[in-house]
Amino acid sequence: MSAQVVTITSGKGGVGKTTAVANIATALAAVGQKVVCIDADIGLRNLDVVMGLENRIVYDLVDIVEGRCRLRQAMIRDRHFQDLYLIPAAQTRDKTAVSPGDMVDLCNELRPEFDWILIDSPAGIERGFRNAIAPADRILLVTNPEVSAVRDADRVIGILEAEEKGSPWLIINRLKPSLVRQNEMLSPEDVLDLLAVPLLGIVPEDEAILIATNRGTPVVLDEKSRAGRAFRNIALRLMGKEVKDEDWDTPESFWSRFWPLKGRK
Amino acid sequence: MSTSIEMKGIRDGLLATIPNDLPWEEGLRLFCEHLDRQPQFFKGARLTVDLGTRSLRVNDLVRLREALSERGISLWAVLSESPATMKNAQLLGLATRLSKTSRALAPGSAAREMALWIPRTVRSGVKIEHSGPVVVIGDVNPGAEIVTASSLVVWGRLRGRVLVGDPQNAEAFICTLRFQTTQATLAGIPLPSSIPTEFPLKIFLENHLPAWEKWE
Secondary structure, eight states: OOOEEEEEEOSSTTSSHHHHHHHHHHHHHHTTOOEEEEEOOTTSOOHHHHTTOGGGOSSOHHHHHTTSSOHHHHOEEOSSBTTEEEEOOOSSSOGGGSOHHHHHHHHHHHGGGOSEEEEEOOSSSSHHHHHHHTTOSEEEEEEOSSHHHHHHHHHHHHHHHHTTOOOOEEEEEEEOHHHHHTTSSOOHHHHHHHHOSOEEEEEEOOHHHHHHHHHTOOGGGOTTOHHHHHHHHHHHHHTTOOOOOOOTTSOGGGGOOOOOOOSBO | OOOSOEEEEETTEEEEEOOTTSOHHHHHHHHHHHHHHSHHHHTTOEEEEEOTTOOOOHHHHHHHHHHHHHTTOEEEEEEOSOHHHHHHHHHTTOBOSOSSSSOOOOGGGGGGSOOEEEOSOBOTTOEEEESSOEEESSOBOTTOEEEESSOEEEEEEEOSEEEESOTTOTTOOEEEEEEOOSOEEETTEEOOTTSOOSSOEEEEEETTEEEEEEOO
16 A cells, blocks of 8 residues: 545635545545545644544644654544544644655655545645645645635646646635626636646535534535535545536535445444 | 855845855755854845856755745845756746846847747746746736746736836737736836737737737
């Protein structure tokens, strides 16, 4: 086994990177994949909250890098899936506590044991972002269909190209088809026209996300949620499976169908 | 052989020169040591680094920028005689010439300068400055900026900010598949929003006024 390292980044803050990491990781684990998430947002960690694991943190990423604990000691097992782990970020340090080289070494140590290593990148394009992309085999870029988020995403693509990291795959998050119809929101076509990178998936706006986040339960576990369905499709596409694009204009009740979650404890 | 870092104040901040005859790794190490001798003095500085004729990769420039960033110093520009270094610096959004200094663009020489060939989309946050013609095979996205004393050809959509032709260069022109920017000047003259956006265009000056024709 040699894990693929996937970094989820955005440029702009608040577009849903952490939510995407938690949900993609959970969806991958749900189909039997071995997954570890690394929260690289040192000083502003959130992934533990979204995954509902904040009360289990003893050691963190900086403890591993500075040798205060072994790698295994800092890995927290998920509440729902036995092959899903989190390595939390430190909350009381800053991004300079870890270097890009440390992240590469850490991922190389994890690779033999997992199928996927998902890294939650901090917003911005400074040190924390560079730490997060250093070990990446594949980069997923999350944006909202808003001019400012797309502008920042474009900046990030430019940096990734300059650093020879290849074109990222795009996730358009929080799409509101009704606003697109009213010309009040960029359409997916507008976003793709500007960014010109491959589209991995579109996640519609869904209040189930907010509820799930506050509960610490990723929305992919909610079989009725449209956003959950979108994240499950994204995870499958990441695994190389062909999944048809959804028509997000279809009434919500249409999506209330059962989706079998495998590997749950 | 000079092995010391030269540092002097310029209008753009500080200009550091890393001796050209040192291998890059050695030069970077010496440079960092020099900065570490007076960390408080350099903290918060805006720095231009003269890299001489070295051909540096993007990763080398990223390491330089990170080394400065760790010391609280902002790398603003790099100067180099190497086209590869210049191109890679531009890809990282760094300036590659000093602004408002004696290195003003020479009007007569612009047309004779080598063209800068950019075979990709120029994305947000990237600023390209060149005294000769610039050719982009791709789009110029919003948030990107191109400044040239000569002409600009964009084989794609022009949606960023472009300042084309110095004020004495009446021969300068812009060619693009789609002119979709509202932030463009030609020889210092702002281009009007009435310029068509739906088909390929050549924009030029006629009697000191902007004019355009289909680019075929």
